[in-house]
Amino acid sequence: MNIFQQKWMTNALFVILAAGAVAPLFAADTRLPQWIEVVLGGLMSGVLYSLVALGLVLIFKASGVFNFAQGAMVLFAALSLVRLMEKMPFAVALAVTVVIMIGVAWLIERLVLRPLVNQEGIVLFMATLGIAYFLDGLGQTIWGSDVYTLDVGMPKEPKILLENVFEGGILVGMEDVIAAVIAAVLVGLLALFFQKTPTGRALRAVADDHQAAQSIGIPLNRIWVIVWSVSGIVALVAGIIWGSKLGVQFSLQLVALKALPVVILGGFTSVPGAIVGGLIIGLGEKLSEVYLGPYLGGGIENWFAYVLALVFLLFRPEGLFGEKHIDRV
Amino acid sequence: MNQTLKVKAAAVALAVAGALGAAQDAMAQANEIFVPVLVYRTGAYAPNGAPWADGFVDYLKLVNERDGGVNGIKIAYEECETGYATDRGVECYERLKSKKPVAVNPLSTGITFALTEKVAADKIVLMTTGYGRADSVDGSVFAWNFPFLGTYWDAADMLIQHVAKKGSLKGKKIALVYHDSPYGKEPIPALEEHAKKHGFTFLKLPVTHPGVEQKATWLQVRQQRPDYVFLWGWGVMNSTSIKEAIAVSYPRLQIFGGWWSGGEPDVLPAEAAAKGYNSITLGHSSEKDRPVHKDLMKVLYDKGKGTSAKKEEVGSVMYNRGLISAMLLVESIKSAQGKYGKRVVTGEEVRWGAENLSLDAGKLKAIGFDGIVQPLKTSCTDHAGVHRGRVHTWDGLQWSYTSDTYEADYKLLRPLVQASAKKYADEKKITPRDCSKEK
Numbered sequence: 001m002n003i004f005q006q007k008w009m010t011n012a013l014f015v016i017l018a019a020g021a022v023a024p025l026f027a028a029d030t031r032l033p034q035w036i037e038v039v040l041g042g043l044m045s046g047v048l049y050s051l052v053a054l055g056l057v058l059i060f061k062a063s064g065v066f067n068f069a070q071g072a073m074v075l076f077a078a079l080s081l082v083r084l085m086e087k088m089p090f091a092v093a094l095a096v097t098v099v100i101m102i103g104v105a106w107l108i109e110r111l112v113l114r115p116l117v118n119q120e121g122i123v124l125f126m127a128t129l130g131i132a133y134f135l136d137g138l139g140q141t142i143w144g145s146d147v148y149t150l151d152v153g154m155p156k157e158p159k160i161l162l163e164n165v166f167e168g169g170i171l172v173g174m175e176d177v178i179a180a181v182i183a184a185v186l187v188g189l190l191a192l193f194f195q196k197t198p199t200g201r202a203l204r205a206v207a208d209d210h211q212a213a214q215s216i217g218i219p220l221n222r223i224w225v226i227v228w229s230v231s232g233i234v235a236l237v238a239g240i241i242w243g244s245k246l247g248v249q250f251s252l253q254l255v256a257l258k259a260l261p262v263v264i265l266g267g268f269t270s271v272p273g274a275i276v277g278g279l280i281i282g283l284g285e286k287l288s289e290v291y292l293g294p295y296l297g298g299g300i301e302n303w304f305a306y307v308l309a310l311v312f313l314l315f316r317p318e319g320l321f322g323e324k325h326i327d328r329v
Numbered sequence: 330m331n332q333t334l335k336v337k338a339a340a341v342a343l344a345v346a347g348a349l350g351a352a353q354d355a356m357a358q359a360n361e362i363f364v365p366v367l368v369y370r371t372g373a374y375a376p377n378g379a380p381w382a383d384g385f386v387d388y389l390k391l392v393n394e395r396d397g398g399v400n401g402i403k404i405a406y407e408e409c410e411t412g413y414a415t416d417r418g419v420e421c422y423e424r425l426k427s428k429k430p431v432a433v434n435p436l437s438t439g440i441t442f443a444l445t446e447k448v449a450a451d452k453i454v455l456m457t458t459g460y461g462r463a464d465s466v467d468g469s470v471f472a473w474n475f476p477f478l479g480t481y482w483d484a485a486d487m488l489i490q491h492v493a494k495k496g497s498l499k500g501k502k503i504a505l506v507y508h509d510s511p512y513g514k515e516p517i518p519a520l521e522e523h524a525k526k527h528g529f530t531f532l533k534l535p536v537t538h539p540g541v542e543q544k545a546t547w548l549q550v551r552q553q554r555p556d557y558v559f560l561w562g563w564g565v566m567n568s569t570s571i572k573e574a575i576a577v578s579y580p581r582l583q584i585f586g587g588w589w590s591g592g593e594p595d596v597l598p599a600e601a602a603a604k605g606y607n608s609i610t611l612g613h614s615s616e617k618d619r620p621v622h623k624d625l626m627k628v629l630y631d632k633g634k635g636t637s638a639k640k641e642e643v644g645s646v647m648y649n650r651g652l653i654s655a656m657l658l659v660e661s662i663k664s665a666q667g668k669y670g671k672r673v674v675t676g677e678e679v680r681w682g683a684e685n686l687s688l689d690a691g692k693l694k695a696i697g698f699d700g701i702v703q704p705l706k707t708s709c710t711d712h713a714g715v716h717r718g719r720v721h722t723w724d725g726l727q728w729s730y731t732s733d734t735y736e737a738d739y740k741l742l743r744p745l746v747q748a749s750a751k752k753y754a755d756e757k758k759i760t761p762r763d764c765s766k767e768k
Contacts (some may be wrong), residue, residue, distance in 0.1 A: 031552075034548075034552050036552075037543070037548055038548055039553070041544045041545070041548055042544075045542075045544055055531045137371075138369060139428055140375075143372060144638075145370065145375040145376070146376055146379075146594070147376045147565070147594055147597065147598045148376075148569065149597065149598055149600055151600070156572070156575055156576070156602055157575065157578075158575075158576055158577065158578055160578075171551065171577060171578065173576045175576070176576075240746065245572065246565065246568070246572070246598070247565070247568055247598030248563060248571055249373075249375075249376060249598075250371070250372055250373050250375060250565075251373045251540075251541045251564075251565045252538050254373060254539055255541055255542075258542075285542075285545070286544060286545045286548070289545035289546070289549075290545050290548055290549055290552075293545070293549075297535070298509075298533065298534060298535040299509040299535035299536060301537070301542060301545055302537045302542065308524065
C-alpha cells in the first residue's frame with residue numbers, strides 16, 4: 001500500500017488540517033469573533049456546495065456516470081423558474097419547472113443514455129459534456145442571457161448575535177442559514193430515499209452493474225429517468241438558493257464546478273460524503289482566503305479548494321466516504 | 330447530353346457563379362471600411378457585454394442607414410464572440426484580420442494587453458474606450474492604442490478627489506475590491522501613489538473570476554472596516570459585491586465603483602438594497618433622450634432593425650458606452666477622410682484621424698451626442714482626449730448625477746504614465762516618437 005494511504009497518515013492529515021484551521025486564533029491580530037464569523041461563513045457556503053454535489057453523487061451512484069452537466073442543469077432549472085414566475089405565481093411556476101426537469105431527464109435518457117447502455121464510463125462522461133453545452137445554449141436561447149432577479153422571500157439583512165459577549169457581536173447571514181436548513185432537509189430526504197425505499201435500492205443495484213441489474217428485472221431505463229429527474233429537482237433547489245443570492249444568470253453553472261472538489265474529497269458514491277466534503281471545502285477555502293490570502297497575494301480560495309481535494313486524493317483516492325475499489329489479480 | 334457533360338457543365342456554371350460572387354464581394358469590399366466587432370453575448374459577462382455590443386452595432390447601422398455610411402463609404406462589420414476570454418479574443422482578431430480592418434475595440438483589458446504589439450505590426454488601430462492600458466495615453470510609445478475618454482488611473486484619481494472632499498484622507502483606510510485580472514489590477518499604481526500623497530492605508534482585495542464567491546473578501550472588509558471601498562468589478566462580480574456588502578452590513582454609501590461597475594446590470598440584481606451605491610462615470614450615465622437616441626428609434630427600432638431585443642435597453646449605461654465607442658470610431662474615420670480624402674481609408678490613415686480627433690461641444694451637438702460625451706481633443710501626447718467624469722448614484726430605480734465634474738490630476742498621473750510607457754518602450758525596444766514633430 002502507498003505510504004500516504006496508511007491509516008496513521010490519514011489521521012495525521014486530519015490533525016494537520018484541524019491545527020491549520022485553529023492556528024489563526026494564535027496570531028496576534030486575530031480576534032475570536034472574526035474567526036467564528038469566517039468559520040460560520042465557510043460552513044454555510046459548504047452546505048451550498050454540498051447541494052450541487054448531491055446532484056453529482058446521485059447520478060454517479062445510480063449510473064456510474066460523472067455528470068458534467070449538473071451545473072448546466074442548475075442554470076437551466078433556475079432560468080426556467082424565474083422566467084415562468086413572470087407569467088404565473090411562484091407555486092405554479094415551481095410545479096411547471098419540476099415537470100420541465102422531468103421532461104429533460106426523460107429526453108436525456110431517450111436520446112443520450114439509452115443508445116449508450118453498457119458503454120465505458122468515459123463515453124457516458126463525454127455524453128454529459130455534450131448535454132452540458134446543449135442545455136447551456138438552449139436555456140439561454142429560450143430564456144435569455146440577462147441577469148434575472150429571483151425573489152423567494154429570503155431575508156437579505158444579516159443578524160448580529162452575541163453582542164453582549166463580543167464587541168461588535170457575530171454576524172450571521174440569515175439567507176445562508178435558511179439555505180443551509182433547506183439543504184440539510186433535502187440531504188436527509190435523499191438519504192432516506194436511497195436507504196429505505198425499493199426504488200433507492202434498485203438505483204444502487206443499477207450503479208453496481210447495469211447488466212446484472214437488468215438480468216434480475218430492474219428496469220434500467222426507468223431507473224435512469226428517475227435518477228436524472230431527482231437530480232434535476234436537486235438542481236432546481238440549488239438554482240433557487242444560488243439564484244436568490246446571485247441573481248439567475250450564466251455564472252450559476254460555474255458555481256457548480258465547486259462541487260467537483262467536494263465529491264473528490266467526500267467520495268463519488270456517498271451522500272454523507274457530499275455533505276462532509278462540502279463543509280471541509282467551504283471551511284478550508286474561506287479560512288485560507290482570509291488568513292493565508294494576504295501572504296499569497298489574495299484571491300486564493302478558488303484554487304485552494306482544488307489543492308485541498310488533491311491532497312485528499314493522495315491520502316484517500318476513494319474520498320472520505322467513497323467505496324474502496326478492490327481489484328483481484 | 331450525356332452524364333459526364335452534364336457534370337462538367339454544372340461544374341463550369343458553379344465556377345462562373347463563384348467567380349462572379351467573389352468579384353462582387355471584392356467590389357463591395359473596395360467600397361467599404363471593415364470593422365471587426367469583438368463582443369461577448371454569452372457567458373458570465375454577457376449581461377454587461379451584450380448591451381455594449383448592441384449600442385456599438387446600432388451606431389454602425391445608423392450611420393449606414395441614415396447617412397449612407399461615412400462620407401458615402403459604408404461600414405462593413407462582423408461580430409465575433411470572445412466570451413471575455415483573452416485567447417478567444419486574439420483568435421477573433423487573427424481570423425478577422427484578413428478582411429483588412431482599420432480598427433478594433435475588443436472591450437477587454439486582457440485582450441488589449443495581448444493585442445498591443447500585434448496591432449502595431451498589422452497597422453490596425455486599437456480603440457479602448459475607457460479601458461485598456463493606462464500608460465497608452467502616451468502616444469509617443471503607444472502609437473496604435475487609443476484609450477479614448479479616460480483610463481482607470483483617471484477613474485481612480487477622480488474617485489479619490491471625490492472622497493477627499495468629504496474630509497481629509499490622512500489615517501483613513503481605502504480598500505480596492507478588484508477583479509483579479511489585468512483589468513482589475515490596472516488602477517493599483519495610481520491608488521498606491523495617492524496613498525503616499527494623502528497618507529491613507531490602501532488595502533487590496535482581489536476576487537477571482539467570475540466573482541461569484543466573495544464571502545471571504547467581504548468578511549475581510551468587515552474585519553478591516555475601511556472608510557471607503559472602491560469596486561473594480563465586471564459582470565456578475567459587481568452585483569455580487571453589492572449583495573455581499575449588504576450581507577456584512579457595509580454601507581452602500583461608502584462604496585464607489587469604477588465606470589465598469591456602474592451600469593444597470595450591476596445594481597438591478599441587488600434590487601432596492603443597491604440604493605445609495607455610487608460609481609464614477611465615463612462622462613455619461615443612462616441618458617435616453619439625446620438626439621442620437623431619437624434617431625436610433627426613428628431609423629432602426631421603429632422599423633424593426635434595432636439590434637437589441639429590448640427597446641428599453643437603448644440609452645442604458647452600457648448601451649450608451651457601446652454607442653459612444655462606435656461614434657469615436659466613425660469620427661476617427663471622418664477625421665482621416667478630412668486629411669486623406671473621402672474614400673476608403675487605411676488603418677494608418679485612421680490612426681492619424683484618431684490622433685487628431687477634435688470634438689468640441691458644437692460638433693458633439695451636431696452629431697447628437699451633446700451631454701453624454703465630454704468635448705475631447707486627442708494628440709500624440711494624449712490619446713485619451715479627455716479625462717473627466719462625474720459620480721452617479723443609484724436611487725433604487727435609476728442613476729442620477731450626484732457630483733460636479735472632476736478632471737483627473739495629470740500633475741500626479743503624467744509622471745506615472747511616462748514612467749510606465751518608458752518601461753514598456755525599453756522592454757519592447759520601441760523608439761518613442763517625438764510628439765513635437767507630429768501633426
